Amino acid sequence: MKALTAILASVAMTGVAWAGMRDYSFPSIDGGALEMSAWSGQPVLVVNTASQCGFTGQYAGLQALYDTYRDAGLVVLAIPSDDFNQELASAEEVKEFCEINYGIDMPMTDITHVRGSSAHPFYQDVKAETGFVPRWNFNKVLIGPEGEIVQTWGSSTKPMSDEITKAVEQLLDSAVPG
Structure with a gap:
């Protein structure tokens, strides 16, 4: 399905920024919602996370990436998911775990599906x-x-790898906050 491409082409022709595109809304781990349109004009690194995984230590790298580039406009969005059976039982436990162990202050969603028929619409569209x-x-x-x-x-691929930081820097050099 090339619906996202068609929307992007339409947006490019009209000059309308992110707000004119499909706005993905995620339930926030803090309550309320996180609207991706709030980050119009900014690059966003979206990462599905889990608190009981061999890669959980990457939270430190995600926070370092966010700390390094947030003032320039990068958003790092952590999406806790239990799709691989490695997440804590509740959003409250995830939030506490991340704050205590990694000092996380980047935006985080509530526990969300990232694959299969129940995947969040963002992940369905990426697929x-x-x-x-x-x-x-x-x-x-x-x-x-x-x-x-x-x-x-x-x-x-680690969050602070050259591969990711170079891609982020390239986007930040061309980004114009909306």
Whole structure:
């Protein structure tokens, strides 16, 4: 399905920013909702996370990436998921675990499905557009300032790797906050 591409082409022709595209809403771990349109004009790294995974230590790298580039406009969105049976039982436990162990202050969603028929619409659209589906925890999807899918990475690519930081820096150099 190329619906996202068609929307992007339409948006490019009209000059309308992210707000004119499909706005993904996620339940926030703090209550309320996180609206991706709030980050219009900014790159967003979306990462499915889990608190009891061999890659859980990547939370430190995600927070470091966020700390390094947030003032320049990068958003890192952590999406706790139990799709691989490695997440704590409640959003409250996840929030406490992340704050105590990693000092996390990046945006986080409530526990959310990232694959299968119950996957969040964001992940359904990423799959339709690119074929990418998280194969494990700590898979990463980089969204550009215009809402386009720039790149995806698997679990083994660390948040502060040259591959990710170079892609982020390139987007930040071209980003114009909406």
